[in-house]
Structures are given as C-alpha cells and as structure tokens.
Amino acid sequence: MKVIVIGAGLGGLTLAHGLRRAGIDVAVYERDTPQGRPQGVSLHLDERGRSALHACLPPAHFAMVEATTGGPREQTLTLSDVDGELAITGVQPSLARPGRQVHRPLLRAVLLTDLDDVARFWTEFTRFEQRADGTVRAWFADGSTDTADVLVGADGIGSAVRRRYLPDARVVDTGRRMIMGATPLRAVLGTGLPGLIGHSPATARIRGTTVVVAVLRFSEAPLSARRRWLPALRRTAAEIEDYVMWALPATREPSMEMPPALRTIIGEAWPDFTVALRIGSIPPPEPWRAGPVTLLGDAIHLAPGFGGNLAMQDARHLCEALAEAHHGRLGLLDAIGQYEDTMRRNGFTKVGA
Numbered sequence: 001m002k003v004i005v006i007g008a009g010l011g012g013l014t015l016a017h018g019l020r021r022a023g024i025d026v027a028v029y030e031r032d033t034p035q036g037r038p039q040g041v042s043l044h045l046d047e048r049g050r051s052a053l054h055a056c057l058p059p060a061h062f063a064m065v066e067a068t069t070g071g072p073r074e075q076t077l078t079l080s081d082v083d084g085e086l087a088i089t090g091v092q093p094s095l096a097r098p099g100r101q102v103h104r105p106l107l108r109a110v111l112l113t114d115l116d117d118v119a120r121f122w123t124e125f126t127r128f129e130q131r132a133d134g135t136v137r138a139w140f141a142d143g144s145t146d147t148a149d150v151l152v153g154a155d156g157i158g159s160a161v162r163r164r165y166l167p168d169a170r171v172v173d174t175g176r177r178m179i180m181g182a183t184p185l186r187a188v189l190g191t192g193l194p195g196l197i198g199h200s201p202a203t204a205r206i207r208g209t210t211v212v213v214a215v216l217r218f219s220e221a222p223l224s225a226r227r228r229w230l231p232a233l234r235r236t237a238a239e240i241e242d243y244v245m246w247a248l249p250a251t252r253e254p255s256m257e258m259p260p261a262l263r264t265i266i267g268e269a270w271p272d273f274t275v276a277l278r279i280g281s282i283p284p285p286e287p288w289r290a291g292p293v294t295l296l297g298d299a300i301h302l303a304p305g306f307g308g309n310l311a312m313q314d315a316r317h318l319c320e321a322l323a324e325a326h327h328g329r330l331g332l333l334d335a336i337g338q339y340e341d342t343m344r345r346n347g348f349t350k351v352g353a
C-alpha cells in the first residue's frame, strides 16, 4: 500500500512516522521549507496528543519529546492586581485537559527527524484525480505528479484537498482574535511572576484586559536530551531556553495600566514567536461516503487551543485503520470509513461542546 500525505504539519508528520513503522509506503509533500511558517512557540500537549505520539513515533523520538516537556499542568490560577502587584486570588484545582507544554519548533524538528527519504518540501499540492483502478493521482504546482492508494489531506486550515474533496465544508470566522507570544524566562525573572505560578497556567483579568500566562521550564535541557535520545535532530537545541508564553485578546493594544510584571512579559517577547490569530471554525459537514481520499486535523475540524492534539489523534487513528487494511484484516474503504466516523465523533462533537 502507498499513501500520499499533503502537509508536513503536526498531523501529517505523526501519520508519516506511524505508517512507516507499520510497513506502509508513505510520501509527504509540503509547500513550505522544513522550518515552516510561524505558528507560535508553545503547544499544550494533552493525553490525546501524547498517546498519539507514543503510538506513532519511534521510541527515541518519543523519549526526546517526553524529556523536553514542561512540568505537569494540573490547575489554573487566577491572578489579580493587589496594590499594583500580581497575586494569586483563585485556584481551579483541575484543568479541563491536564497536560504539559512543549516547545513547538522543537516538536516539529523531532517529527522531521529521520523522514528525509519521505518528506519533500517546496512542493505545493494543487489537485487530485481518482482513477478507474481505485488509485489517486496528486498534482503539484511544479507540474509533477504522484500516485497512491490513499491521499490524505493534512494540509491545515486552508486545505486544498478539502476544497476539492468536500467543497461544502468551509471555514467561518468566529470573530475572535488572539495575540500570542513568548518571552525568555531570564528577561522576566525579576518580576517574580515565574516563581509565583510554577507550572500552572494563570489567567490575569486586570482593568478590562485578560492575559493568560504559563511558564515552560524544560524538564531536561534540550541539548542534553538531544545527545541522549536523538543525536540526528537537526535543530540546534542549544538555542532553546526556558520561556513564558502569553496570550491575550487582540481587540486592542495591551493596556498600559497593566501591572509591571505583565508589561515586562509582553514588552520583552521574542518578535519571531509573536503571532496574531483569527479564530475560525468549520461547521460539521454531512457525513460523506468513504473513498481513497481523506482528511485529518485542521483540514477538516478546527479546535482553538487543542487542534494540534486532535490532528495527532486523527493521525494515530488513521494509521491504525490503514494498518488493518494493509494486513488484509479490513477492506481499504471500510478502514477509511471507520477512521472517518471516529474522526468526526472526536473532532466535531468536542469542538462544538
């Protein structure tokens, strides 16, 4: 069996590893460079994403991810301004989705490691054609083509595969906006905030402005984890350091009335990792009949704050289904249909909830 994956994002790369480990031939096509576009520095990894990575990645890759997560995030704090200083004024003892923070560019670099023979960059997918023999041919902007038994659109929110396969499924603007950034921990130690919140995410609502902050202190320094687990990792792990991530609604400039600790965190942010987001959603399309083309992750459902976990979870489920077909325990279209039922259940009910 051969599978073409469009998109070397979190979902596509997790799928590529899983398929290869299952003995299935896979080719990934990505329009960007291996570094990709900026998508922020931090990702909250919950049990869905973690168990998908565990199932799909080679053990050393997974060990590298585990070694470089932040501490456990089990509660949410509320911060308030007390006499001009930030203080904890509330503790919500359980987090809706407990997990740990991971450094996103590092996670992507881990996912790219050892896929040189599988992933092709600067190759933009444009269209596909379903052929009479049941296979699918994909076309790329440079005029090249490739043919496989299955074509997977893991090409994110603007998915060209979805636009052609399910043209009625469209992204709608929720009207919500967010600015997210990250600031080196060393630049804000003097504010006292990192010590105050520990590993817990914290929400500060001060004079009409809401800011969410969280600290990532690497469990093991990325450089030493790389030496121990994944020497083939290309990214210079030395340049990665502990940081504070922050997010705030983007309707206006951060209030200059905010406490100095928050002003410092936002003022000292890394420009490369500061992103402005328009939050979209995809209303659930009517279930469709399974075919040799399918979709995963943001290409089919959007979940602000946990879309990456869903994309990796989809990758795991699709990989398991295709492995069943590969080993002759399930017909190919039945396997894809079963995956799509699960993906719709996980993706759309949770998003709508």
Ligand SMILES: Cc1cc2nc3c(=O)[nH]c(=O)nc-3n(C[C@H](O)[C@H](O)[C@H](O)COP(=O)(O)OP(=O)(O)OC[C@H]3O[C@@H](n4cnc5c(N)ncnc54)[C@H](O)[C@@H]3O)c2cc1C
Pocket (backbone or CB within 6 Å): 006, 007, 008, 009, 010, 011, 012, 029, 030, 031, 032, 036, 039, 040, 041, 042, 043, 044, 045, 123, 124, 125, 126, 154, 155, 156, 157, 158, 159, 160, 180, 275, 277, 296, 297, 298, 299, 303, 304, 305, 306, 307, 308, 309, 310, 311
């Ligand atoms: C700032 C920020 C913070 C976030 N925080 C979290 C978080 O804490 N937890 C969480 O779970 N999620 C988070 N998300 C959401 C998460 O990033 C996405 O849900 C996730 O990246 C989706 O993965 P994916 O593989 O479906 O798509 P993507 O990761 O978007 O990958 C799609 C890939 O397809 C490529 N592509 C697109 N079109 C084509 C084409 N025509 N041909 C070839 N390649 C193509 C793109 O270049 C891209 O590399 C965050 C997102 C942002 C922006």
